[in-house]
Amino acid sequence: MKTLWALCVSDIRRMTMNTVSVIIVIGLVVIPGIFTWFNVIANWDPFARTGNLKFAVANDDVGYRSDLVPITVNIGDQVINTLRANSQLDWAFTTTEEAIEGTKSGKYYAAVVIPEQFSEDMLTFFTRSTQATLTYYNNEKKNALTPKITGQGADTVSAEINQVFSQTLAETALDIGSQLAASIDTPETQQRLLAFDAKLTDFAYSLGNSATLLDSYAVILDSSGTLMDSSAKLLASTRSTASDARDTLANAAAGVSDVSSAISLSSTALSTALDQAANGYSSVATKVDDLVGGASATATDTARTLRDLSVTINTQATHIDQLTDHLTSVRDSLSASDPTGAHPAIANAVRSLNHLINSTNAAHSSLDALKSKLSDQADSIDAKVEVSDSDRKDIADLATQAKNAIEAIRSDFSSTVSPALDSVRSNTGSAASTLSEAAGDLRSAFSTVTSNGTSGAKQLDDIESALHEAAKNLRDTGDNLNTFHSRLSEALSSGDVDMLRDILGRDSAVFAATLAAPVTVTAHRVFAVDHFGSQMAPFYTFVPLWVGALLLVATLKTSVSRTRRAELGDPPAHILFLGHYGIFGLISLLQATFSLGGSLLFLEVDAVHPWLFMLSGWVSALVYSFFLYTVTVSFGNIGKAIGVIMLVIQITGSGGSYPLVMLPKPIQAISPFLPMTHSIDAIRAAIAGIYHADFWWSIGGLLAFIPPLLLLGLVLRRPLMRFNRWYVDKVEETRIIS
Structure with missing residues (x-):
């Protein structure tokens, strides 16, 4: 144990012995945090700015006048008036030609055209089977997510039309009755x-x-x-x-x-x-x-x-x-x-x-x-x-x-x-x-x-x-x-x-709106998180920490030189393995402290349990650095490649962005065996709240990677040494690959 501690102290002293090494350590510590903060800030509340997306609406509807109700009803005009008060998107009301051409050119992200016979199709449902339709144009070239957002815009137009349609039917009928109330005493009005x-x-x-x-x-x-x-x-x-x-x-x-x-x-x-x-x-x-x-x-x-x-x-x-x-x-x-x-x-x-x-x-x-x-x-x-x-x-x-x-x-x-x-x-x-x-x-x-x-x-x-x-x-x-x-x-x-006037004289618009949308929804937020950036923070925290661990094994030597081994009295392999990890573990803890501490103090990421928020980062940083240190010590450059492959898999497979149930079955199957999956689950519990000790279960799942890594680093690594020496010799023969 004394030799192990001496090796750790020696590594720390060597890392701070000159200005260049200190600058390198500072860079290793701050890079994951900068990565995290930049992306969390960028994703803080993007949906609050969907009003910047230009969505064209062209109305060619000429209206419809029926024999039953002798007034012209124009559903398209009423929809346009309703959308003017809607700030979900940047609605641009234009002509059909301009809407289509603007969508193709990229001026508009999408467009909806209300056709000429729209009101007629909607208001003749008693006698015709024709269904009223909208024409939707969507530019899918500009951005991957924009079509999904503008698709919601098209749904908004459709929903507005559905509600306006029902409301117009009721309001028109009630308006007729309200108008009749003004001349209620005449025989003609009674007959009507x-x-x-x-x-x-x-x-x-x-x-x-x-x-x-x-x-x-x-x-x-x-x-x-x-x-x-x-x-x-x-x-x-x-x-x-x-x-x-x-x-x-x-x-x-x-x-x-x-x-x-x-x-x-x-x-x-x-x-x-x-x-x-x-x-x-x-x-x-x-x-x-x-x-x-x-x-x-x-x-x-x-x-x-x-x-x-x-x-x-x-x-x-x-x-x-x-x-x-x-x-x-x-x-x-x-x-x-x-x-x-x-x-x-x-x-x-x-x-x-x-x-x-x-x-x-x-x-x-x-x-x-x-x-x-x-x-x-x-x-x-x-x-x-x-x-x-x-x-x-x-x-x-x-x-x-x-x-x-x-x-x-x-x-x-x-x-x-x-x-x-x-x-x-x-x-x-x-x-x-x-x-x-x-x-x-x-x-x-x-x-x-x-x-x-x-x-x-x-x-x-x-x-x-x-x-x-x-x-x-x-x-x-x-x-x-x-x-x-x-x-x-x-x-x-x-x-x-007087009773007739009371019945017919009510505000027809209010009454019709109630008939058109009689149901309201009361939402209860469970484990509420106020900002979208806080919801994305787990993903953008642990991907950089994994990258930070990769930088550690790429920058620092994973082996102890013969001179230093001799200075320490040629300690056994397990002392060298565990003792030399100390510098990796220390820098990884500094990375996690800088990144997660900054998220809490400067970005003000939501966290119901701030100390558990920090704990999830510390444990994850230690597990990530030990994982990459072990596979690099055991397999050399191949171990670093394993770390990169794991990063690629975890970006999707950890469930940090899309829900796992939406991903292909093979990715769902491997997700529980990825360290980042458990890190993200743990920090989410710290951010939004714990349910049935789910935070501690996730931490336990993360720590479960340590025993097999110890088995690899302390026992199985020895049979691999001959392979590693052969690999190094072959690489050096090329005089290109290091």
Whole structure:
């Protein structure tokens, strides 16, 4: 130990023996800190300056004047007015030609063009299926991150349009009512109010029916999923392979982007599920013949297989029952929405659903009979009773009946129920369906559905949830309109002019804005960090510290000269190895102190636990320097190359910039084995707060690199000495490489 200490003191004395060596040490200490501070300052709050990004908006919209509301409504102009107050980007309002040319030249980072017929497309959703579109131009050459930021700008324009659209519809209707309030006493005004109330009632009714339809298609999709699962199991029981209809539908689900395509997928899903079920029963009789007539299977195995088949069919019968319950719920909802039978499309849909429900009940009876027959035959085999040809024929007949019953359900749904529901949708649901999409109700849901990494089953479940959510939103809006209708009707019936003025004279803009965006979000920051620069500080702290450790092994000698060994009495190799590391460890601690201390004192990086912030830097600096010192002592220049390779891997693999879950699987797999990963996790806990001792776990993960490094430096290095001498000789032969 005395020799080890003497070696450390001697190294320190030699490092301070002249001016040049002191300057070198100072450079080694300050370089990592300068690297850190420069990058942290540059990244302190870059998103606060996105207003410097020029984003062109060109409005060619000419507006639209409808027969129902005899005023010109220009959605494009209202969007432009709204964006003028938005400071997210540097909005430039210009012509279409200038916007496109400016994006190509680099004058603008991106551009959005609102087309000429935009208002018309948005306001004729009652009678047309045309979807209003924006044209987005994006210059991807200027910068890697800018397209992502300007893409958010395009989303902002789209979101503004969605909200302005819903708000304009409500505000226009309410403005008409408010204008009527000024001349409320005249008979003409009373008549207009009655007409306005009737239109309001019709629209609320349309919203309610649309909500019912969306719920209907959602439950159909749910029933399809469970039916497909049991059908797949039946096919697997009767054949060597079974096609996965869920995967096929998942491919279709990836293309779902609006209500209409989601509804189409629901119909396709049920038809696919029923087709798969029917195919399963085509093979039941053959499977039974193979089991009973085959010589390879024992009686016990045959009975067990028949019972398993019976259980599978019973499960499918249960799923058919669930489908019946769902169809009954759809029928009852439609009936309740039209109790007088005044709407032929709804009455036709109810009749079609009644017929389909009868078909599902018949199918359940067939499946129940087949299930019982298979179970009885299994009991007979257990009782040593041979299965007769008559029994086989009965099973085949029952399987055929089950297949025909399933096909009848599919035929009834495809030929009568689906067209009938489409007819109801075209008469009462088109407006509401389009409105729900224009308001953005399903946009985020469908975006999630089609994102990478989503499983097929999850995609179908997400579409079902999106349909239910859209139905809820439409139903809530319809309820609000019905409440308004009730108050207006009461005032009209009573002739209470003051009450009418109170109802109609409200601020239509405020009321419409509330209808357009009825939900607000309350955000709670968990482990809050005030500055983006503080969030990036871990990455820009430990990359420079690793570079600083590389500079140490590149600048300082990692071996002890023969003269100094003789002065110390030729100490053993482990004393030389550990003692000489002292100067490396000391300078690395100075590097960490200078870098992290400056971040706290001068940059004022956020840190809930400042001393733990410093501790994470000190431990990391010691581990990094010891890692590079050990591999350099053990492998020479090859060890330095290993240090560079580790730096390259850790820049991405440590999770300092992008979340690890966004990176490729191989990088995620190696991340826990990188020292910088644990350093970054530890300092993040010091910056934002500790959760369940995560700081100490990360420090422990960092210190876990020390034992294998000691094993390499103290034990495994000796067999490598011959290789190192051979390597040095070969390098010196070149008289170029040092």
